[in-house]
Amino acid sequence: xxxxxxxxxxxxxxxxxxxINCTYxxxxxxxxxxxxxxxxxxxxxxxxxxxxMDMKQDQRLTVLLNKKDKHxxxxxxxxxxxxxxxxxxxxxxxxxxxxxxxxxQLKVEL
Amino acid sequence: xxxxxQNPRHKITKRGQNVTFRCDPISEHNxxxxxxxxxxxxxxxLTYFQNEAQLEKSRLLSDRFSAERPKGSFSTLEIQxxxxxxxxxxxxxxxxxxxxxxxxxxxxxxxLTVT
Numbered sequence: 001x002x003x004x005x006x007x008x009x010x011x012x013x014x015x016x017x018x019x020i021n022c023t024y025x026x027x028x029x030x031x032x033x034x035x036x037x038x039x040x041x042x043x044x045x046x047x048x049x050x051x052x053m054d055m056k057q058d059q060r061l062t063v064l065l066n067k068k069d070k071h072x073x074x075x076x077x078x079x080x081x082x083x084x085x086x087x088x089x090x091x092x093x094x095x096x097x098x099x100x101x102x103x104x105q106l107k108v109e110l
Numbered sequence: 111x112x113x114x115x116q117n118p119r120h121k122i123t124k125r126g127q128n129v130t131f132r133c134d135p136i137s138e139h140n141x142x143x144x145x146x147x148x149x150x151x152x153x154x155x156l157t158y159f160q161n162e163a164q165l166e167k168s169r170l171l172s173d174r175f176s177a178e179r180p181k182g183s184f185s186t187l188e189i190q191x192x193x194x195x196x197x198x199x200x201x202x203x204x205x206x207x208x209x210x211x212x213x214x215x216x217x218x219x220x221x222l223t224v225t
Contacts, residue, residue, distance in 0.1 A: 004152075031212045042114075042201060043153070043216040050212075088152050096207075097143065097166065098214060100152030 002026040002091050002099035011107045018076040020104045022089035027070060029091035033098065034063065034074045037086045046074070046087075076106075084108045114217035116202050122223045123192055130188045131220045135204030142185050143203040143214060144177055146170065153201055159185060160207075192224045 003025040012018045024032070030051050035043040049056045049063045049072075056063045062075040072089055086105050090098040115134045123129050135142045141160050145153035156175070157167045161182035171177075174192075179185040189196055199221050203214040 033214075035216075040221075042116075042218040043203075045213055045215060048212060090152075092212075095166070096141070097155040097158060097168075098145075098153070098203075099155070102150070102152050 002029065002093035004089055004091060004099055004101035006087075006089060006101035006104045008102065009105050009107070011109060012079050014079060014081060014108055014110050016079055018074075018079045018083070018106055018108075020074045020076075020087050020089075020106065022072040022074075022101055024070050024072065024089070024091045024099075026091060026093045026099075027067065029093055031092050032063075032065060032072050033090045034061075035088045035090060035100075037088065037103070043088065079106075079108050081108050081110070114202055114204050114215055116200075116217040116220050118220060119218060120221050120223075122225065125192055125194060125224055127192055128188065128190045129192060129222065130186055131200055131202075131222075132184060132186050133202030133204075133217060134184045135202070136206070136215060139204035139206045139215075140182070141205045141207050142179055143205075144185070144187055145201040145203065145216075147199040147201055147219070148197075156187075189222075192222075194224050197222055197224045 033048040034046045060077045064073045086103040090100045143158040144156040147153040159179040174190045177187045199219045201219045203216045205214045
């Protein structure tokens with residue numbers, strides 16, 4: 001099955017860019033996703049990328065996919081305090097269910 | 111559309127009791143998923159439905175767990191004889207794969223505490 005790994009913690013200053021990294025094992029993942037979770041809440045879908053793409057940009061969010069290295073990253077430009085949350089990457093493997101990483105806690109400091 | 115809804119939001123129960131959770135997916139989404147999330151971890155897949163058919167179940171779904179989606183709309187997840195290890199957030203998601211849409215949208219979750 002799919003394994004997904006993320007670093008646990010990232011701290012940035014307000015206004016800086018944040019880069020959250022993820023590695024996955026199953027190259028058959030058709031789609032790769034980024035979700036945001038605030039304390040006590042469900043998961044909010046931020047963006048996703050099709051596996052035949054290298055990059056996707058959506059407002060302040062940029063997703064980069066390196067298929068060779070099985071590496072996915074999420075860049076948040078001009079990070080704000082409201083971006084403080086846990087960010088999960090997830091892949092579909094060869095099927096329909098999502099396999100999630102353990103999440104990266106992003107802390108935005110003033 | 112109001113998104114995926116789940117009820118109750120919180121449930122506290124004593125060990126050995128049965129509990130049932132409900133998920134209402136986004137209208138006309140044909141796929142419905144259940145995940146479980148424990149503290150400090152990412153969600154783990156439990157099961158999913160396409161319309162009323164339960165197509166896949168995880169090994170995490172012991173025989174004390176049962177899920178249904180009788181009319182292909184809302185779904186229920188029942189846990190019988192709850193154990194303290196069942197304490198977790200239970201998340202429901204839905205997607206519209208008939209239109210080729212890969213997005214899975216999550217509800218707010220039901221937090222279960224077994225005492």
